[in-house]
Amino acid sequence: MHIQLRFFASVREALGTAEENLVLPAHVRTVGDVRDFLRQRGGVWAEALAEGRALRMACNHQMTGAGTAISEGCEVAFFPPVTGG
């Protein structure tokens, strides 16, 4: 499955990238799975997306939890809690 990844704010800076096109293995089915998959890259990926981190996730522009299923071509984003206003 192909998905588009987006990263924002401190997560983007920590990873040194704002976006990426990714081809996922079949076992990666949810937004939480994507986070786990990326963590396995180690280094800054393991650190920025670590389990205990306050991280927000979005799928196709909607804030979502780890259990949300992903689909072909969807856009998954990771970012810190928001601080606008």
Added chain:
Amino acid sequence: MPIRIQTEDFDLGAEVARLRASQPQVGAVVVFVGTVRDMNEGASVATMELEHYPGMTEKALQAIVGQARARWELVDALVIHRVGLLQPLEQIVLVAVTSKHRGEAFAACEFIMDYLKTQAPFWKKEQTPQGARWVDARVADDEALAKWGPLAALPGPAAAPAPGEPQP
């Protein structure tokens, strides 16, 4: 219900005048303007940079205003949020709400701001004498949102932190 994300400043008077134009049923206009402070968390702030998630931000703000309109009888609502580099004293955000009576406008304006602070994808980065730092989300902002009760029509199944996730 206009929503605007922009780098340029806004004219409060002109925006409110536009919102009220040809709306004689309006009896109340409530406006909130958020501005850049020169101090935060004990450090002086030289500049502030606002980042957002293009596309998602507009959808989130539309959903927020939609929630407000479902809860209160409003004539109109306007949200303008600036992005990019800002200086102390500059305006960051405008929320303007019109209604027949003041109660609806007061409540809806506060609700939109509380909701925006925790659900709209904007992030602030401050430049201080100790260097640049991202502004942390505040527990008080989550508490402010909680006072409005369940948000049935949030854009997405789990806008609140996942169970077991530490609060920022």
